Structure formats: structure tokens, C-alpha cells
Amino acid sequence: MIERGRATLAYHQASKHHLERYAPGPGHLDWANQPDPFRVYAGAPRTPLPLIVDRLDVGYGEVRAGRLPPPRPLDRPHIGALFELALGLAAWKAYGGSRWALRCNPSSGNLHPTEGYLVTPALSGLPAGVYHYVSREHLLEQRAALPQDAGFPAVLGLTSIVWREAWKYGLRAFRYCQLDTGHVIGALSFAAAALGWRVRLLDRPGEAALAAWLGVDRTTDRGDAEPELAECLLALETRAATEGPALTGLAEVLRQASWTGRANRLSREHRHWPGLDEVAQATALPDLLAEPAAVRVSVQPPRPLAHDHDLATLIRQRRSAQAYDGVTMLPAEVFLDIAARLLPGANSLPWTAWSWAPRVHLVLFVHRVEGMEPGLYLLLRDAEALPELKAALRPDWLWTKAGPAALPLYLLLPYDLRATAATLSCHQDIAADSCFAVAMLADFDGLEAAPWRYRLRHWEAGLVGQTLYLEAEAAGLRGTGIGCFFDDAVHRLLGLPTEGRWQVVYHFTVGGALEDARLTTLPPYPEEFRQRV
Numbered sequence: 001m002i003e004r005g006r007a008t009l010a011y012h013q014a015s016k017h018h019l020e021r022y023a024p025g026p027g028h029l030d031w032a033n034q035p036d037p038f039r040v041y042a043g044a045p046r047t048p049l050p051l052i053v054d055r056l057d058v059g060y061g062e063v064r065a066g067r068l069p070p071p072r073p074l075d076r077p078h079i080g081a082l083f084e085l086a087l088g089l090a091a092w093k094a095y096g097g098s099r100w101a102l103r104c105n106p107s108s109g110n111l112h113p114t115e116g117y118l119v120t121p122a123l124s125g126l127p128a129g130v131y132h133y134v135s136r137e138h139l140l141e142q143r144a145a146l147p148q149d150a151g152f153p154a155v156l157g158l159t160s161i162v163w164r165e166a167w168k169y170g171l172r173a174f175r176y177c178q179l180d181t182g183h184v185i186g187a188l189s190f191a192a193a194a195l196g197w198r199v200r201l202l203d204r205p206g207e208a209a210l211a212a213w214l215g216v217d218r219t220t221d222r223g224d225a226e227p228e229l230a231e232c233l234l235a236l237e238t239r240a241a242t243e244g245p246a247l248t249g250l251a252e253v254l255r256q257a258s259w260t261g262r263a264n265r266l267s268r269e270h271r272h273w274p275g276l277d278e279v280a281q282a283t284a285l286p287d288l289l290a291e292p293a294a295v296r297v298s299v300q301p302p303r304p305l306a307h308d309h310d311l312a313t314l315i316r317q318r319r320s321a322q323a324y325d326g327v328t329m330l331p332a333e334v335f336l337d338i339a340a341r342l343l344p345g346a347n348s349l350p351w352t353a354w355s356w357a358p359r360v361h362l363v364l365f366v367h368r369v370e371g372m373e374p375g376l377y378l379l380l381r382d383a384e385a386l387p388e389l390k391a392a393l394r395p396d397w398l399w400t401k402a403g404p405a406a407l408p409l410y411l412l413l414p415y416d417l418r419a420t421a422a423t424l425s426c427h428q429d430i431a432a433d434s435c436f437a438v439a440m441l442a443d444f445d446g447l448e449a450a451p452w453r454y455r456l457r458h459w460e461a462g463l464v465g466q467t468l469y470l471e472a473e474a475a476g477l478r479g480t481g482i483g484c485f486f487d488d489a490v491h492r493l494l495g496l497p498t499e500g501r502w503q504v505v506y507h508f509t510v511g512g513a514l515e516d517a518r519l520t521t522l523p524p525y526p527e528e529f530r531q532r533v
């Protein structure tokens with residue numbers, strides 16, 4: 001295991017961007033081999049899903065306060081709504097001669113490496129089976145038929161097609177796949193909440209079994225198409241009482257599966273990136289994830305939003321800003337509310353997706369928050385980490401407590417850090433022209449002995465990012481995930497060693513967005529999809 005841990009840490013070092021040199025990448029985009037954004041399994045029976053999301057009437061304010069609506073029935077239309085709000089198309093954009101899809105979930109480079117699966121017993125209109133979701137046509141492909149009379153719980157599976165990210169980002173691709181997986185776990189949590197359901201990450205089975213359950217280890221069905229890496233399995237809790245999924249029963253049922261469908265090839269040619277297969281293998285999830293559980297703090301419920309938003313509308317309108325106006329000021333109380341929402345409270349979404357202790361803390365570059373000193377702040381997502389971080393970070397930081405007493409927020413340095421934030425984020429102005437930017441600092445403690453934690457830390461950062469996206473929209477602002485940052489330059493600013501326990505894994509920024517008026521926006525699905533029942 002130590003060897004796998006070392007391989008993981010070596011990958012992390014090798015995939016860092018430096019001020020003087022970027023991580024190994026293709027250097028230019030090989031447009032002839034741009035991956036097809038949609039995976040399909042040719043020959044698998046297809047079940048179109050209806051579009052019913054407009055009929056859901058759930059306020060984001062309710063859900064963010066931990067109050068779910070009465071659970072909807074687990075049936076084909078509501079499964080359709082779950083996939084639409086988590087992984088479905090949100091719009092088509094057009095400019096010049098090109099047209100591209102945007103989805104409810106964000107993705108590094110809009111490359112969407114994450115594929116979604118449903119393993120379900122027979123529901124009305126959906127025979128028991130293993131299904132793959134195709135966002136382009138909003139339908140399920142039945143990859144495997146399962147015995148109709150078997151009793152087992154419905155679960156969701158996620159996989160990554162690493163090639164999609166490697167095409168553009170080279171060696172750093174694995175990190176982006178993991179961040180995107182975290183975003184999708186968050187997107188599924190909010191989508192489930194619109195239906196009165198919860199999703200919960202399962203601590204088993206391990207990666208090899210999961211790949212078999214989802215059929216992504218079936219080399220005969222894949223042929224020369226790009227492989228899918230099994231990531232995680234999520235329980236779908238559709239009734240008020242928590243159902244403990246009987247996974248042993250499910251394993252037995254899946255052994256009897258009969259499979260159909262052949263994966264499409266996404267690119268004609270592939271450039272091989274040594275290091276990507278190795279880190280995928282090194283970080284494979286074990287048969288049982290036994291991570292330390294969170295001590296649930298009861299955080300103050302968030303103040304009601306000034307104007308509540310329909311959750312489904314908010315999810316579908318979420319977009320990444322490509323530029324910020326450089327003038328919008330965020331009121332301090334809204335900023336502090338957003339900060340409080342990033343702490344895993346007892347019942348708050350999306351933190352119910354797992355129960356592990358938070359291991360990602362937030363360095364905040366506050367630029368434009370009315371009533372708050374611009375500067376560098378630290379938000380501890382687990383107050384217990386204070387002594388360790390105090391000992392690790394630069395000794396001359398101020399550590400002045402900021403915000404409400406219950407919020408573990410500290411001012412480290414009052415200063416105008418706009419230029420610094422942009423430089424650290426690969427010279428991207430979005431980190432300077434916003435109201436605030438974030439660097440997510442992950443605890444790599446114990447990673448050498450438990451290398452799968454590398455994935456978990458990125459998933460956690462993705463979950464923080466997904467929450468920030470929705471909070472930004474609810475505040476009338478816009479967020480953008482930032483996967484491009486100069487890792488060790490951030491560590492040097494904070495006074496951290498470059499190969500130490502604390503490693504930055506993701507950046508994010510929130511502010512008043514500038515719209516690109518040149519783009520045309522088209523509806524996500526043809527009108528006739530609305531007639532589906």
C-alpha cells in the first residue's frame with residue numbers, strides 16, 4: 001500500500017503547475033481528435049425519459065436549510081428528473097459555426113468525463129436493470145437486464161472517462177476527473193432534494209467490484225473505445241426512513257445480469273499520458289472505506305434568503321462566469337452566510353452525502369465584500385484543525401477572528417490581493433475581478449497508507465465548489481471553478497512546504513458576472529421531448 005501511496009504523491013507532484021512551467025500537457029489542442037462529448041452503448045435498449053422538472057415546486061431556501069419536500073415516488077418520471085437536474089443538458093450555445101451543449105453540472109473544460117448509472121429493481125415503466133444515462137437525448141440505455149422479481153435497492157454509480165480530460169489537460173486530467181466527480185455528487189444531492197430524496201455515498205464495494213457491477217470492466221463490450229474508471233456508488237434514499245441498502249443481495253442479483261450494448265469510440269487517436277493509469281490504479285477504492293466520521297457540529301441554520309428561488313430553475317440556470325465586472329460588492333452578511341453554508345452542518349445539503357470528517361479547508365481572497373477588510377482569510381471547515389493549521393502556516397499571520405462567533409473564520413492578512421489571486425490562478429483575471437476567490441487546502445495526512453484519500457479530497461473540494469455555484473446563483477452572482485493554479489506558489493504564499501501534508505487541490509471564484517453577448521442560447525431539448533410520458 002505504501003508503494004501505491006508513494007505513486008499517488010509522485011503523481012500529485014508531477015501534475016503541479018509551476019509559475020515557470022505548466023504540468024505536462026499536449027501544448028496545443030488536437031481538434032481532429034476532440035472527444036465526442038457523449039458516450040452511448042450501441043445496441044442497448046433505450047428508454048426515453050419524460051421532462052417533468054417544470055412541475056416540481058421546491059424552494060432552494062428550504063432545501064439549504066435542510067428541509068426536504070415530501071418524497072416523490074421512485075418511478076421513471078422522477079428518475080428522469082433526478083438525472084436531468086444532475087447530469088442533463090441545461091442549454092445549447094452557438095457561436096459562429098459551432099454549437100456545444102452545457103449541462104446542469106459544471107465540468108473542467110466543459111469536457112464532462114463523468115458518466116452516470118442507475119442500478120434499479122423493476123419500477124413502473126423501467127424493467128430491473130443496469131442503466132447508463134445519455135444526457136444528449138435524456139434517456140436510459142439498458143446495459144444489463146436483471147431478474148424482475150429480485151428485491152434490492154436502487155443505487156447510482158459514477159464513472160470517469162479520463163481520456164476526455166487528458167485530450168486537453170494531459171497529466172493533470174486525473175485531478176479534474178476527481179473534482180468533476182465531486183461536483184456530480186453535489187449535483188445529485190441537490191437534484192435528489194428537489195424530489196424529497198437523499199443520496200449517500202456508500203463505503204463499499206471496492207473499485208474492482210464496482211467496475212463489474214456497472215459493466216465497465218467488460219472489455220468485450222468496450223472494444224477499442226476509451227475505458228471508464230469506476231468511481232463511486234451512491235444509495236438513493238427515497239423514503240423518509242433511511243434504508244440501509246442490502247448490497248450483498250445486489251451483488252448476487254448482478255451476477256445473473258445479461259449484458260447488451262457496445263461503447264462508442266470518442267476519438268480516432270489517443271495520446272498516451274504515462275502516469276494516468278498508474279494514479280488510477282494507485283488510488284483505487286478498497287473493499288471497505290473506513291474513514292474517520294465527522295463530529296457533526298450544529299451550525300446556525302442559514303438566514304432565509306432575501307428572495308427564494310425555485311430549486312430546479314436555479315440548478316438549470318447555473319453557469320460559470322467567464323469574466324467578472326470588477327465592481328460588484330457583496331454584502332458582508334451574504335458572504336458570511338455563504339461561508340457558513342460550506343460547513344457540514346448536521347442536516348444541511350449537500351453534506352449529508354457522506355459522514356466523514358471534513359478534510360478540506362478554505363483560504364479566501366476577499367476582494368469586494370462590503371464591510372469586510374479585503375485580504376487573506378482562512379475558513380476552517382472543521383474547527384478542530386485550528387492548532388494544526390496554525391502550526392503549519394506562516395508564523396506571522398494575524399489569526400484575527402472574523403464574522404460570527406460560531407464561524408471558524410480568521411483574518412490572516414489585510415491586503416489587496418487581487419493581483420496575487422489572479423497570478424496564482426494561472427494568471428486568470430476571474431480570480432481578481434470577482435468579489436472573492438478561494439483556494440481549497442486539503443489535508444493529505446495518512447494518504448500514503450490510504451491512497452484512495454486522494455480521490456476523496458478532490459470529491460470534497462468538488463462538493464464545496466458545487467455548493468458555491470448554487471449559493472452564488474442564489475445571491476444574484478455567478479461562480480467559476482478554477483482547476484488551473486500554480487500549486488506551490490500558493491503553498492509558498494501560505495508558508496507551507498511544497499511536499500507537505502497540506503496541498504491545494506482546487507480554486508474557485510464568485511462575483512458579478514459579465515455576459516458574453518456574442519453567444520446564442522438554445523433550449524436543451526427539442527420541444528417534442530415534452531410530449532414524452
Ligand SMILES: Cc1cc2nc3c(=O)[nH]c(=O)nc-3n(C[C@H](O)[C@H](O)[C@H](O)COP(=O)(O)O)c2cc1C
Nearest residue numbers: 102103106107108109110179319320481482483484
Ligand atoms: C473542476 C473544474 C475546473 C475548472 N477550471 C476552470 C478554469 O481554470 N478556468 C475557467 O475559466 N473555468 C474553469 N471551469 C469552468 C468550466 O469551464 C465550466 O464549468 C464549463 O465550461 C461548463 O460551463 P458551465 O459551468 O457554464 O456549465 C472549471 C470547472 C470545473 C468543474
